[in-house]
Amino acid sequence: MSGTLYGLGVGPGDPELMTLKAARILSSVSVVAYPAPDSGESFARAIAAEHIDKNAEEISILVPMRPDKFPHEIYAEAAQRIAKRLHQGQDVAVLCEGDPFFYGSFMYLYDLLIEEFPCVVIPGVSSLTACAAVAGRPLAGRNSLLSVIPGPLDSETISAQLNTCEAAAIMKVGRHFKRLYKLVEDEGLLERAVYVERATLSEQRVLPLADVPQDRAPYFSMILIDKGSRPNGPKSVVT
Amino acid sequence: MSGTLYGLGVGPGDPELMTLKAARILSSVSVVAYPAPDSGESFARAIAAEHIDKNAEEISILVPMRPDKFPHEIYAEAAQRIAKRLHQGQDVAVLCEGDPFFYGSFMYLYDLLIEEFPCVVIPGVSSLTACAAVAGRPLAGRNSLLSVIPGPLDSETISAQLNTCEAAAIMKVGRHFKRLYKLVEDEGLLERAVYVERATLSEQRVLPLADVPQDRAPYFSMILIDKGSRPNGPKSVVT
Numbered sequence: 094m095s096g097t098l099y100g101l102g103v104g105p106g107d108p109e110l111m112t113l114k115a116a117r118i119l120s121s122v123s124v125v126a127y128p129a130p131d132s133g134e135s136f137a138r139a140i141a142a143e144h145i146d147k148n149a150e151e152i153s154i155l156v157p158m159r160p161d162k163f164p165h166e167i168y169a170e171a172a173q174r175i176a177k178r179l180h181q182g183q184d185v186a187v188l189c190e191g192d193p194f195f196y197g198s199f200m201y202l203y204d205l206l207i208e209e210f211p212c213v214v215i216p217g218v219s220s221l222t223a224c225a226a227v228a229g230r231p232l233a234g235r236n237s238l239l240s241v242i243p244g245p246l247d248s249e250t251i252s253a254q255l256n257t258c259e260a261a262a263i264m265k266v267g268r269h270f271k272r273l274y275k276l277v278e279d280e281g282l283l284e285r286a287v288y289v290e291r292a293t294l295s296e297q298r299v300l301p302l303a304d305v306p307q308d309r310a311p312y313f314s315m316i317l318i319d320k321g322s323r324p325n326g327p328k329s330v331v332t
Numbered sequence: 333m334s335g336t337l338y339g340l341g342v343g344p345g346d347p348e349l350m351t352l353k354a355a356r357i358l359s360s361v362s363v364v365a366y367p368a369p370d371s372g373e374s375f376a377r378a379i380a381a382e383h384i385d386k387n388a389e390e391i392s393i394l395v396p397m398r399p400d401k402f403p404h405e406i407y408a409e410a411a412q413r414i415a416k417r418l419h420q421g422q423d424v425a426v427l428c429e430g431d432p433f434f435y436g437s438f439m440y441l442y443d444l445l446i447e448e449f450p451c452v453v454i455p456g457v458s459s460l461t462a463c464a465a466v467a468g469r470p471l472a473g474r475n476s477l478l479s480v481i482p483g484p485l486d487s488e489t490i491s492a493q494l495n496t497c498e499a500a501a502i503m504k505v506g507r508h509f510k511r512l513y514k515l516v517e518d519e520g521l522l523e524r525a526v527y528v529e530r531a532t533l534s535e536q537r538v539l540p541l542a543d544v545p546q547d548r549a550p551y552f553s554m555i556l557i558d559k560g561s562r563p564n565g566p567k568s569v570v571t
Contacts, residue, residue, distance in 0.1 A: 109353035200470040231439040241478035
């Protein structure tokens with residue numbers, strides 16, 4: 094009997110934003126895996142630390158900090174290490190910042206292991222709604238069209254989306270900040286945009302996009318836009 | 333000293349998908365408010381029931397089940413009742429299905445009360461990521477453009493979004509099911525669409541959209557679409 098692979102969403106950063114379910118499962122497994130940077134602490138592990146069993150084996154997946162290049166080999170190797178424990182009948186929990194299936198790296202492990210092992214994904218609070226909460230701004234309401242736009246996408250695609258949607262969240266801002274700022278400004282949306290950095294952590298920053306002084310942003314930052322009712326938003330609602 | 337208004341996301345349905353923070357705050361407040369249907373139990377209350385203090389006052393906000401008409405008067409009256417407790421220095425927790433700022437009715441209370449009272453929003457697991465988790469399908473990865481589309485929107489807007497995005501979640505399917513099915517089919521996406529109903533609850537259903545036999549769907553249902561890499565998706569990534 095092989096073990097079960099758990100993809101555990103641990104939420105956006107505040108350890109209290111973990112779900113009861115993720116906390117319970119984490120405290121019950123004998124193997125815990127998580128991504129970690131070349132140097133320094135794993136963010137996912139830091140969020141979930143207090144629920145890890147003291148006797149659990151920990152598998153640190155070293156992922157270099159290059160946001161737009163994906164190191165397939167690293168996850169293939171991690172999947173092999175995890176598969177070994179699952180074959181031995183041990184349950185393995187993989188800690189995922191935010192939600193496992195919302196722009197997370199867990200899906201690479203999932204793809205590699207789902208054919209062979211039982212797998213359970215526990216959804217978590219995503220950065221999307223966490224940023225809206227700390228900004229005190231509803232993300233999308235009633236019948237608003239919401240676009241979730243990764244910042245590294247090309248400018249033409251982003252502008253078209255900003256033009257069509259009623260609400261938008263631009264993710265993975267990072268070093269694309271200056272270009273994204275300009276795109277938002279060119280669409281006449283600067284006054285309706287808010288910038289959120291490291292939501293729910295003590296070093297969190299929330300400010301109008303127009304007031305952001307720097308040219309770059311950390312990877313964990315987001316731009317939220319809410320047009321309200323704009324002429325070029327969706328035209329009608331079928332009742 | 334007035335009390336604090338809490339907007340508590342209680343998650344998509346499984347009581348264990350509440351966050352530790354929502355559970356703690358809920359157990360500490362003396363007044364709890366929640367939407368409830370004309371007849372029957374409040375879904376938000378059912379999710380969070382075990383964390384409600386036995387001595388807490390409960391305010392049931394009766395909301396008739398008409399998904400596309402919004403009864404402003406009901407929320408205005410509820411806001412007045414809640415304001416009275418806040419003025420008396422009592423903390424009030426409003427229970428919100430999923431996340432308070434993700435297509436929830438909490439934003440109406442928030443708009444009415446935010447000017448006068450301190451307000452804290454606790455994000456929750458949204459139906460968006462819960463549906464992806466139970467379907468076992470990543471919602472969006474890497475630099476995928478994700479459209480969150482309310483089903484009641486007009487067909488032209490929905491088709492345009494389905495054409496442009498790489499991944500889509502169609503919310504509030506309900507009685508628009510048949511029209512939405514046709515729109516997905518017309519975009520050639522039927523094979524890439526999955527239907528999820530009442531995610532994380534015992535009566536949950538997950539099946540390929542093409543296999544759904546009925547013409548209507550409950551309000552708490554969603555269609556998830558993942559195109560993978562399609563020619564008319566976003567063209568390039570700025571690295």
